Amino acid sequence: IxxxxxxxxxxxxxxxxxxxxxxxxxxxxxxxxxxxxxxxxxxxxxxxxxxxxxxxxxxxxxxxxxxxxxxxxxxxxxxxxxxxxxxxxxxxxxxxxxxxxxxxxxxxxxxxxxxxxxxxxxxxxLHDLNLAARYADRIVLMQKGKVIANGKPQDVLTQQALTMLYGADITVLKDPANHSPLIVLDH
CATH class of the missing domain: 3.40.50.300 (P-loop containing nucleotide triphosphate hydrolases)
Incomplete structure (x- = not known):
């Protein structure tokens, strides 16, 4: 040890x-x-x-x-x-x-x-998806202990995947500073 x-x-x-x-x-x-x-x-x-x-x-x-x-x-x-x-x-x-x-x-x-x-x-x-998108090389999305998606932030953090995973109304934009996904909650 x-x-x-x-x-x-x-x-x-x-x-x-x-x-x-x-x-x-x-x-x-x-x-x-x-x-x-x-x-x-x-x-x-x-x-x-x-x-x-x-x-x-x-x-x-x-x-x-x-x-x-x-x-x-x-x-x-x-x-x-x-x-x-x-x-x-x-x-x-x-x-x-x-x-x-x-x-x-x-x-x-x-x-x-x-x-x-x-x-x-x-x-x-992390639960802060925008921090993960900005700094991670690879992201694994999990739900109830099971892997839902695994890959580069732009491949994993899609509107479809996040809406399905979280059941929230969201929009995924492109961060103008570094082109990573930028997750925004809809009204």
Missing amino acids: TELAKHRAVMRQNSHMAFPFSVQEVIQMGRHPHRTGNQDNETAQIMALCDCQALANRDYRQLSGGEQQRVQLARLLVQLWEPTPSPKWLFLDEPTSALDIHHQQHLFRLLRQLVHERQFNVCCV
């Missing part, structure tokens, strides 16, 4: 802590699978990447939901940061559910950077 933890990390929707750990202590918990000691420079770099530096000495339990999500992402990155020959996997469950628009955009830009620069693989559960 310790070896797997060097290659795979999971972020749940909510991560509650019963004890008064500081943000920095929570993030450094990601070092647990590694035998090397505390890597203060790496931790500081990752805290900056996740916009957590100003939170370092705060009690994790006192943070907002969005701040906790940023801290948990930083903990995962500390866990996976050391280079290994095996691929790295981030499994994220609704990582933007408590984030404001700025931090949503920042998170997905950071994930894209990790994919390209550090060869991370990211599997992300």
Whole structure:
């Protein structure tokens, strides 16, 4: 399990802590699978990447939901940061559910950077179809545990598929910024 933890990390929707750990202590918990000691420079770099530096000495339990999500992402990155020959996997469950628009955009830009620069693989559960359309390379639509559609965003996020899946009146447009599907609820 310790070896797997060097290659795979999971972020749940909510991560509650019963004890008064500081943000920095929570993030450094990601070092647990590694035998090397505390890597203060790496931790500081990752805290900056996740916009957590100003939170370092705060009690994790006192943070907002969005701040906790940023801290948990930083903990995962500390866990996976050391280079290994095996691929790295981030499994994220609704990582933007408590984030404001700025931090949503920042998170997905950071994930894209990790994919390209550090060869991370990211599997992300999202209910925000527009975020998925804009940032995902591949989308899997599921209903009651069964795969309904699987492929590129423009192939999967069609008006017919989404109307059938959600039973909602929607229109699928083309995002003028990047030509990805743009889902709009009808009146």
